[in-house]
Amino acid sequence: xxxxxxxxxxxxxxxxxxxxxxxxxxxxxxxxxxxxxxxxxxxxxxxxxxxxxxxxxxxxxxxxxxxxxxxxxxxxxxxxxxxxxxxxxxxxxxxxxxxxxxxxxxxxxxxxxxxxxxxxxxxxxxxxxxxxxxxxxxxxxxxxxxxxxxxxxxxxxxxxxxxxxxxxxxxxxxxxxxxxxxxxxxxxxxxxxxxxxxxxxxxxxxxxxxxxxxxxxxxxxxxxxxxxxxxxxxxxxxxxxxxxxxxxxxxxxxxxxxxxxxxxxxxxxxxxxxxxxxxxxxxxxxxxxxxxxxxxxxxxxxxxxxxxxxxxxxxxxxxxxxxxxxxxxxxxxxxxxxxxxxxxxxxxxxxxxxxxxxxxxxxxxxxxxxxxxxxxxxxxxxxxxxxxxxxxxxxxxxxxxxxxxxxxxxxxxxxxxxxxxxxxxxxxxxxxxxxxxxxxxxxxxxxxxxxx
Amino acid sequence: xxxxxxxxxxxxxxxxxxxxxxxxxxxxxxxxxxxxxxxxxxxxxxxxxxxxxxxxxxxxxxxxxxxxxxxxxxxxxxxxxxxxxxxxxxxxxxxxxxxxxxxxxxxxxxxxxxxxxxxxxxxxxxxxxxxxxxxxxxxxxxxxxxxxxxxxxxxxxxxxxxxxxxxxxxxxxxxxxxxx
Numbered sequence: 344x345x346x347x348x349x350x351x352x353x354x355x356x357x358x359x360x361x362x363x364x365x366x367x368x369x370x371x372x373x374x375x376x377x378x379x380x381x382x383x384x385x386x387x388x389x390x391x392x393x394x395x396x397x398x399x400x401x402x403x404x405x406x407x408x409x410x411x412x413x414x415x416x417x418x419x420x421x422x423x424x425x426x427x428x429x430x431x432x433x434x435x436x437x438x439x440x441x442x443x444x445x446x447x448x449x450x451x452x453x454x455x456x457x458x459x460x461x462x463x464x465x466x467x468x469x470x471x472x473x474x475x476x477x478x479x480x481x482x483x484x485x486x487x488x489x490x491x492x493x494x495x496x497x498x499x500x501x502x503x504x505x506x507x508x509x510x511x512x513x514x515x516x517x518x519x520x521x522x523x524x525x526x527x528x529x530x531x532x533x534x535x536x537x538x539x540x541x542x543x544x545x546x547x548x549x550x551x552x553x554x555x556x557x558x559x560x561x562x563x564x565x566x567x568x569x570x571x572x573x574x575x576x577x578x579x580x581x582x583x584x585x586x587x588x589x590x591x592x593x594x595x596x597x598x599x600x601x602x603x604x605x606x607x608x609x610x611x612x613x614x615x616x617x618x619x620x621x622x623x624x625x626x627x628x629x630x631x632x633x634x635x636x637x638x639x640x641x642x643x644x645x646x647x648x649x650x651x652x653x654x655x656x657x658x659x660x661x662x663x664x665x666x667x668x669x670x671x672x673x674x675x676x677x678x679x680x681x682x683x684x685x686x687x688x689x690x691x692x693x694x695x696x697x698x699x700x701x702x703x704x705x706x707x708x709x710x711x712x713x714x715x716x717x718x719x720x721x722x723x724x725x726x727x728x729x730x731x732x733x734x735x736x737x738x739x740x741x742x743x744x745x746x747x748x749x750x751x752x753x754x755x756x757x758x759x760x761x762x763x764x765x766x767x768x769x770x771x772x773x774x775x776x777x778x779x780x781x782x783x784x785x786x787x788x789x790x791x792x793x794x795x
Numbered sequence: 796x797x798x799x800x801x802x803x804x805x806x807x808x809x810x811x812x813x814x815x816x817x818x819x820x821x822x823x824x825x826x827x828x829x830x831x832x833x834x835x836x837x838x839x840x841x842x843x844x845x846x847x848x849x850x851x852x853x854x855x856x857x858x859x860x861x862x863x864x865x866x867x868x869x870x871x872x873x874x875x876x877x878x879x880x881x882x883x884x885x886x887x888x889x890x891x892x893x894x895x896x897x898x899x900x901x902x903x904x905x906x907x908x909x910x911x912x913x914x915x916x917x918x919x920x921x922x923x924x925x926x927x928x929x930x931x932x933x934x935x936x937x938x939x940x941x942x943x944x945x946x947x948x949x950x951x952x953x954x955x956x957x958x959x960x961x962x963x964x965x966x967x968x969x970x971x972x973x974x975x
Contacts, residue, residue, distance in 0.1 A: 410846060
């Protein structure tokens with residue numbers, strides 16, 4: 344009994360220990376092994392349940408948007424449908440094609456799902472003890488590990504020994520790799536303000552830097568736009584869901600997969616959706632902070648509220664993902680690549696340059712700035728209240744976006760001519776001339792031509 | 796290159812629409828409205844004005860049009876519960892596919908003080924497997940006894956079940972009721 348109590352005291356968070364009036368036995372393994380393990384189990388459990396229920400939400404949202412009801416028969420309002428689907432997938436036969444590269448085929452979905460789940464460890468789910476690992480390179484870690492997921496897709500497509508899988512893998516890996524660049528570039532502008540890569544550090548920075556701690560989306564509207572668009576492409580969601588365009592293709596890289604291995608890919612996709620939404624919330628939308636949260640003085644309540652706020656912000660973004668999917672039509676493949684390479688990546692780069700320019704101009708005059716709209720506080724450079732904040736909002740929204748839009752529109756209009764536009768116009772002109780010629784000829788001669 | 800010029804002719808309004816992605820947001824608003832309405836609107840399956848059109852058929856009664864013709868029925872006199880049919884055989888004569896058989900006998904019927912010799916209905920067989928629901932029998936009926944109702948659940952497990960006798964025609968079939 345005593346042993347159990349001691350163990351519990353080892354792992355309990357501060358607020359539980361303060362209730363018991365006992366001294367916490369301060370041991371290394373409690374701090375770094377047992378408590379993180381408990382957090383990991385909780386987070387994995389919650390996220391996997393959430394992934395299952397995201398499929399339910401997806402079906403409900405799509406149904407409501409299309410004037411249907413969606414799943415209604417399993418449980419009240421079909422709430423047990425994800426459970427039934429999970430059991431069905433578990434019981435299905437696990438088919439491995441005879442000519443497949445067996446070992447790689449078996450391991451590919453695992454790579455995919457692990458890459459998506461490992462990232463969850465550095466995501467700041469809330470203030471204080473709700474964060475599992477506050478790594479000082481958190482954001483870099485997220486970007487690095489989530490791109491390993493592409494490896495799973497490529498291996499799956501290659502090892503299946505099927506042309507559909509291979510082509511699907513080719514399409515999706517090309518898409519994910521190109522959108523990853525835009526995604527990585529788009530958050531750098533926000534990092535310039537935060538001056539840290541730690542996820543919790545970025546959230547803390549936003550509380551001091553922005554108006555009421557709302558988030559960097561105020562200063563980085565272009566960054567938000569590029570990030571959200573690239574995140575859609577990165578997670579293979581509509582309107583960029585070409586890898587598994589269900590109305591056009593057999594399926595994507597997972598054509599040969601069945602049963603639970605297929606479910607693992609599915610899980611990876613939805614988990615990476617949660618991850619990209621979480622990163623967007625952390626970097627641009629103020630993380631677990633919301634104006635007014637600072638008024639809460641009870642530390643326990645503070646942490647719980649922060650977790651709830653974070654979850655709600657992620658939920659709003661996930662709803663937006665679904666909303667977009669069931670509203671907008673799918674891009675053509677060349678349009679997708681054009682958007683990725685000709686718009687998202689240059690816009691991300693231009694955003695970095697322009698943000699840097701605005702930032703340097705606003706530095707305090709002692710540090711070589713021109714406007715002097717920032718000051719030092721608690722060892723950090725922050726925009727001066729209202730004048731600095733207004734300056735960054737105005738430059739972000741009304742200067743950066745028009746400049747980048749005008750620049751890219753001009754460049755891309757020329758390159759479109761360079762590629763196809765002129766050819767298409769020539770084709771149309773030739774066809775028109777042919778038609779006019781035919782109309783000018785009398786009907787009889789046309790008939791004889793037809794006979795010949 | 797006249798076509799190229801006309802296609803590249805762009806007004807300021809067009810430019811603003813492209814810049815602010817107005818068309819995309821219009822589409823989003825349409826779907827969002829449907830989604831929001833689906834959450835608060837009272838459900839009324841099959842009503843085209845509702846946000847959710849689905850009718851959960853075995854749980855909810857299915858909607859059919861007012862002029863829909865389904866299962867036949869022999870109406871009873873609402874006052875004394877006897878049949879309205881006078882066994883005139885007009886419906887059987889009117890039927891283009893001969894799916895009605897009317898059986899009758901002549902017997903003395905006491906009506907008030909008088910005793911009349913009358914044709915009385917004994918059996919009425921209606922073959923729903925051959926019926927094409929053309930409504931000619933209903934139009935022929937002089938007493939509004941035979942009627943085609945809105946019920947459409949006519950499927951049975953055996954062919955013999957399609958031959959509806961007088962009892963079925965008068966009382967209707969017992970359908971399975973599903974709980975919601």
